[in-house]
Amino acid sequence: MLVNFKACAQGFSHIANGKPCQDAAGSFLNREKTVGIAIAADGHGGAKYFRSDVGSALAVAIAKTALWDFYKQFIRTPPIQRRFDENISLIEQRIILKWREEVEKHAKKNLWTEAERPLCDEENIFPAYGTTLLAALIAPEFWLSVQIGDGLCVLIDNDGNCDTAVIQDDEQGFGYTNSICSSDAASKFRHNFGTNAIKGITVATDGVADSFKREDYFRFVKDLYDNVTKTPKQAQTELQAYLPALSEQGSRDDVAIAGIFRMGE
């Protein structure tokens, strides 16, 4: 049986300068608690990304639908015809297209305000909503993770060891990130998958991951696993209460984390 969690908090520096929280997180289980999805998204800071809080929330909702649809399609497909790499790339393309559609709808319904007009580019509205995206799915048959931009997706294997679930991109770090709003977003997505049994996956924006040394972050994920699988509601409350302090002492950035864990049998 699976258990899920998510938490998100406005960054300490955003509180100080009046910016909204531009991160978003979501986690979902099917009714039987056998399939779970975890998603985190980080809307870009900077003046020209003035609707990235909307962009990150849209990305979470769209990724959820895309991954559910993928799973439903997967279980209808005969095993011999299942092609992970191709089909995961299709998920990524679908997410990008749907995100752009929803951004256009939002922009049509919500015209630029006086304050936004000097900052926007009428030729290309997407950067105003720009965001990263990390999403993972665990099912009885497989697990997968997709990511564009910075942040960290961590997998806990059956022996309880942590590792990054998606290959780190050389373009990440340096304070720069790839984005779903870029015209070349499809080529910047990374993904991974496996059919081995695992204990869980977490996805977190860089506001969380950058607040720890890597080995301490892995310890944090393991502590999350221990606490969430034992006392899920209490752990959820403690995590949500912890995030503002994490931001204040660490990255100062918005912070979002979500995960799916397999309860011990």
Next chain:
Amino acid sequence: MGINDKQRPIVKRQMVLFFVVDISGSMEGTKIGAVNTAIKEVLPELKDIGGSDVDLKIACLTFSSGCGWKDPSPVSVENFTWSQIGADGVTDLGAACRELAAKMSKTEFLGAPSASVAPAIFLMSDGEPTDDYEGGLSVLQQNTWFKYAIKVAVAIGDDANVDELAKFTGNREAVIKVHDPESLKKMIRFVSVTSSKIGSQSQPVQNGTPQTKQDAMIDKINDMQQTDPDWSSMSNIQDSW
């Protein structure tokens, strides 16, 4: 352990501000005096930035006949102290470029515990490179950290080769000419503080091109040059070193 266990240390992102300082013979006297005073005076302001969103560190590379680091590794701005430097020798900017390239890596000066944001590089020179500058710069331009860094150059006095400095920054607008000690001090303060603030913000990459940190820095330089009366009529100013 609990989720909020205090034994699990929390860290800040790191940013390194590189001062690359020409200490060739022509800098002797008023020019190097102004550099010494300006860097010393800007440190308290940098400490304020260092206390906020990033863990700001400083590394200083001086070059004349050869080059060398003031400290063996970047020093936290709280602990960074400036001791007077003198000037003598030629202008081995090419050697400085190679040394910068060697140290700008995760295994050397940019190995933060959690994450580093793009560094800021502030080059100060009053003359013409005297060594294989093109070769050294070419090596430096292969370095990914350099590619993403904020790069600003101050051309000290009329003899500084602005075109060569523009090759370093990648943009003529990121080269600022100064003609007197007060302007140099002002510029050191402005570039150090502004690049540190801009450097700590995250920016998306478009089509493989990092966009706005250097652009944001250039915008700030342009704004400053338009609004500050000391900078608005640069073409008529005579050197007063």
